[in-house]
Amino acid sequence: MQQLPGRHFLQIPGPTNTPLPILAAIAKPTIDHRGPEFAELGLEVLAGIRSVFKTANPVVIYPTSGTGAWEAALVNTLSPGDRLLMFETGWFSTLWSKMTKSLGFEADIIKGDWRSGVDADLLEARLREDKAHSYKAVAVVHNETSTGVTSNIAAVRRAIDRAGHPALLLVDTISSLGSIDYRHDEWGVDVTVGGSQKGLMLPPGLSFNAISDKALAASRTSRFPRAFLGWEEMLSANVKGFFPYTPSTNLLQGLKVALEMLHAEGLDQVFARHARAAQATRAAVRHWGFEIQCSNEAEYSSTLTAVRLPVGHSADALRHEILERANMSLGNGLGPLADRLFRIGHLGDFNNLTVTATLSGIEMGLKARGIPHSPGGVDAAMEALAGNLPPAALAAE
Structure with a gap:
């Protein structure tokens, strides 16, 4: 594999990035x-x-x-x-x-x-x-x-x-x-x-x-x-x-x-940070026009989002495209879901910029692969993130 410049974005649902x-x-x-x-x-x-x-x-x-x-x-x-x-x-x-x-x-x-x-x-x-x-x-x-x-x-x-x-x-x-x-x-x-x-x-x-x-x-x-x-x-x-x-x-x-x-962050703030990232990610996925694998909103995970691609499009090909273009790894579909979906990890050590950068890399890959979608998913995610107070502000209320 060729040497890819810049930070590698490990956005699989684990193992996650290990802080310095x-x-x-x-x-x-x-x-x-x-x-x-x-x-x-x-x-x-x-x-x-x-x-x-x-x-x-x-x-x-x-x-x-x-x-x-x-x-x-x-x-x-x-x-x-x-x-x-x-x-x-x-x-x-x-x-x-x-x-x-x-x-x-x-x-x-x-x-x-x-x-x-x-x-x-x-x-x-x-x-x-x-x-x-x-x-x-x-x-x-x-x-x-x-x-x-x-x-x-x-x-x-x-x-x-x-x-x-x-x-x-x-x-x-x-x-x-x-x-x-x-x-x-x-x-x-x-x-x-x-x-x-x-x-x-x-x-x-x-x-x-x-x-x-x-x-x-x-x-x-x-x-x-x-x-x-x-x-x-x-x-x-x-x-x-x-x-x-x-x-x-x-x-x-x-x-x-x-x-x-x-x-030091506080477990409640950690949970809120994960929930906020998940909400923003789902906002982008919905804007793109894709289906979320989890069918019940009450059961949406705060640590990852599994995204179903339209029939006829390869999730693995998209993941490969994103890896080469953005130096970012996404989770693959497992078992009967192989090549049907990709998984976005938003857990562990991350912040709002990590979330928006991840979604930017995905939208770039969708365009490169010619997968039909509505552009602007990253904007939808930013609106979701901007509509929520950061953990420090929540703690101060």
């Missing part, structure tokens, strides 16, 4: 992971990450991608042959269900249309039918990265409670943690899965399990073999800030700074 202060922290000399300096670091990040999940309970940090945290949520709480109820909202919910089956669990999938989130009423009906309480867990994705759909987790919790079902609630927040409001304790989630490479603004390599008391109790009776991903040894070592094996020391140094940055 976090990169600088990661680049610090590696410290002794058994020494007192690391113990102080470990205690700080283990405590700080709880506020992002909004939990008072432990959060386990793994040196893995989000896939490892998916597996950890399953193997620590379930026993061989256990049944789960899962809801298909897109590519990543499908991958999680495939993993579940490959581990020897039984997964019943409620089919979805890849354009909407979890239907809490359907979920409740299925749980009411399960008189024997054979489902040991319900597993759903909060923010489906392949479609730009955010499910209502509080509604899922209410559905489980109305059905009077004892199933655990497992939730994937990999593309929403630290960028869309999420409340592990308040919403009664038992295991929340997260990753470092999106809203937390770190490179890939760390993942998380936030754990309820009910999940901890389930882990003590689980008969599924686990070693590297086991909670017990991890939680025991974490009490003093350590880990049972060599952790990702330098990524944890970066995590400390990431948490400081999120708290």
Whole structure:
């Protein structure tokens, strides 16, 4: 690939841009992971990450991608042959269900249309039918990265409670943690899965399990073999800030700074910034005359927008054009949506200018490819951004 001048715009829905202060922290000399300096670091990040999940309970940090945290949520709480109820909202919910089956669990999938989130009423009906309480867990994705759909987790919790079902609630927040409001304790989630490479603004390599008391109790009776991903040894070592094996020391140094940055801005302001960027992006997409993959406005994601192109036009060709002309990467369509849509990431470390620059690059590509659209989408986005107060002004009101 030829050398492209200027800053590369990484506008995929994760991994996201890593801010310089976090990169600088990661680049610090590696410290002794058994020494007192690391113990102080470990205690700080283990405590700080709880506020992002909004939990008072432990959060386990793994040196893995989000896939490892998916597996950890399953193997620590379930026993061989256990049944789960899962809801298909897109590519990543499908991958999680495939993993579940490959581990020897039984997964019943409620089919979805890849354009909407979890239907809490359907979920409740299925749980009411399960008189024997054979489902040991319900597993759903909060923010489906392949479609730009955010499910209502509080509604899922209410559905489980109305059905009077004892199933655990497992939730994937990999593309929403630290960028869309999420409340592990308040919403009664038992295991929340997260990753470092999106809203937390770190490179890939760390993942998380936030754990309820009910999940901890389930882990003590689980008969599924686990070693590297086991909670017990991890939680025991974490009490003093350590880990049972060599952790990702330098990524944890970066995590400390990431948490400081999120708290300095304020989580509510972070969420508002993401929502504002999403609103502006959708304004541009609508002006261009394109369809948004998410069909329900109440479920629009604040971290990404998936855009459907008119039939006969290649989303991958458009993405390639934009990469060559604007040095910008956009997300591709996954699974059955391959080449049908492109995904605009607006999460992590960005501001209003990042949003308008991203949309300018897209409009440039649309013109170059001759894809029918109404020019002026960037102007529509700027009007949306100008109509909202910046975070500092919101905080002062």
